[in-house]
Amino acid sequence: MTDAIDVRALHKRYGRRTALHALDLQVRPGSVFGLIGPNGAGKTTTLRTLLDVIRPSSGTVRVLGEDPRRGGPDLRRRIGYVPGELHLEGRASGHRLLSFYAEVSGMTGSKDAVLRTARELGDRLGVDLDRPVRTLSKGNKQKVGLIQAFMHRPELLILDEPTSGLDPLVQREFLAMVREVREAGQTVLLSSHVLSEIQQAADEVAVLAAGRIVAEGDVASLRLGSIRRVRVRVDDADAAEVSAALTALAGVEGVEAPGRGLLTATIEGAIDPFVKAISRFEVHELTVEEPDLEESVLRLYGDNREGDDREGGR
The missing domain is CATH 3.40.50.300 (P-loop containing nucleotide triphosphate hydrolases)
Structure with a gap:
């Protein structure tokens, strides 16, 4: 055909x-x-x-x-x-x-x-x-x-x-x-x-x-959905402990603690280890979202852009 x-x-x-x-x-x-x-x-x-x-x-x-x-x-x-x-x-x-x-x-x-x-x-x-x-x-x-x-x-x-x-x-x-x-x-x-x-x-x-x-x-085979941003809020007293637990996980990057028990991070790969790591804490808020497509593509396949190989934004 x-x-x-x-x-x-x-x-x-x-x-x-x-x-x-x-x-x-x-x-x-x-x-x-x-x-x-x-x-x-x-x-x-x-x-x-x-x-x-x-x-x-x-x-x-x-x-x-x-x-x-x-x-x-x-x-x-x-x-x-x-x-x-x-x-x-x-x-x-x-x-x-x-x-x-x-x-x-x-x-x-x-x-x-x-x-x-x-x-x-x-x-x-x-x-x-x-x-x-x-x-x-x-x-x-x-x-x-x-x-x-x-x-x-x-x-x-x-x-x-x-x-x-x-x-x-x-x-x-x-x-x-x-x-x-x-x-x-x-x-x-x-x-x-x-x-x-x-x-x-x-x-x-x-x-x-x-x-x-x-x-x-x-x-599914391209794994474009395997990168996620997470935002989790726990008690202030637990924030440092949660941060340490997340930082130790494979595939978790960019762990930040802006304050008031809030932590943010980026996960590449399976989300199950992250869920298990925070399950022993009292979680008040949890948001999981995909990053924009540009970040997904560049993280998974590398930044192949060359300075002159641009198309004027299209």
């Missing part, structure tokens, strides 16, 4: 700066593939190359079996796209704007059916499509962007930071939409710096750092 996306030895240079280094990427049809990495890693450059928004310096790119440089409008109609920086303005209502998009998006059914899907998605995401687009908040504009990408049921969805500006409840609905399109046999390439989003949605993941894929596989 032909891969939905097949990228081989992709290079992209901007003058003396190299944004992508010999990138290889294969995405199976009917899967959700997560592309993650810190800002400047090359995620947006990769996606724009797939869409022929920018041209590669060298290497080969195949999207839905075609070269994006030659696929033209027919290929683009088979793709739903949400850019990382979405700009929607104008006096037209959300309905009018989506009606226009329905005419150019390669509908799999009638225009009425596509717009009916758009209205259903609008209800699910909680956006008023009767309002002029220019009056919508950033989050509601993002919802309109999601609707235009999903409504014509494209074979491939390319989503660049699609939940930017959305509240947690809408993010949950978005993840449900991603699961539904996967079940329908559509393919999703999801770029994000939100680790939890990738953990919930993706079948496979590639970690991009400084224009290179430094790891690839499923989320």
Whole structure:
């Protein structure tokens, strides 16, 4: 079976700066593939190359079996796209704007059916499509962007930071939409710096750092969730003893005691030894959270960034 996306030895240079280094990427049809990495890693450059928004310096790119440089409008109609920086303005209502998009998006059914899907998605995401687009908040504009990408049921969805500006409840609905399109046999390439989003949605993941894929596989095998920040509050009298117990644990780093019985630390690996170490004390507060994705990537795979190999924050 032909891969939905097949990228081989992709290079992209901007003058003396190299944004992508010999990138290889294969995405199976009917899967959700997560592309993650810190800002400047090359995620947006990769996606724009797939869409022929920018041209590669060298290497080969195949999207839905075609070269994006030659696929033209027919290929683009088979793709739903949400850019990382979405700009929607104008006096037209959300309905009018989506009606226009329905005419150019390669509908799999009638225009009425596509717009009916758009209205259903609008209800699910909680956006008023009767309002002029220019009056919508950033989050509601993002919802309109999601609707235009999903409504014509494209074979491939390319989503660049699609939940930017959305509240947690809408993010949950978005993840449900991603699961539904996967079940329908559509393919999703999801770029994000939100680790939890990738953990919930993706079948496979590639970690991009400084224009290179430094790891690839499923989320569990990449151990991206194995780094956690912890915050624990105990009685003042116990704080020094707890601090000593945590400092002695393998995989626990950066133990700090700001005061009033509060301690903070970073754990890499299993959390069970930490839980057992504090279980003999009276714990008044305990918070465990994942660090941001950049910290996870750089701690697990090293800081591969080179001074000139940056992509202007994208």
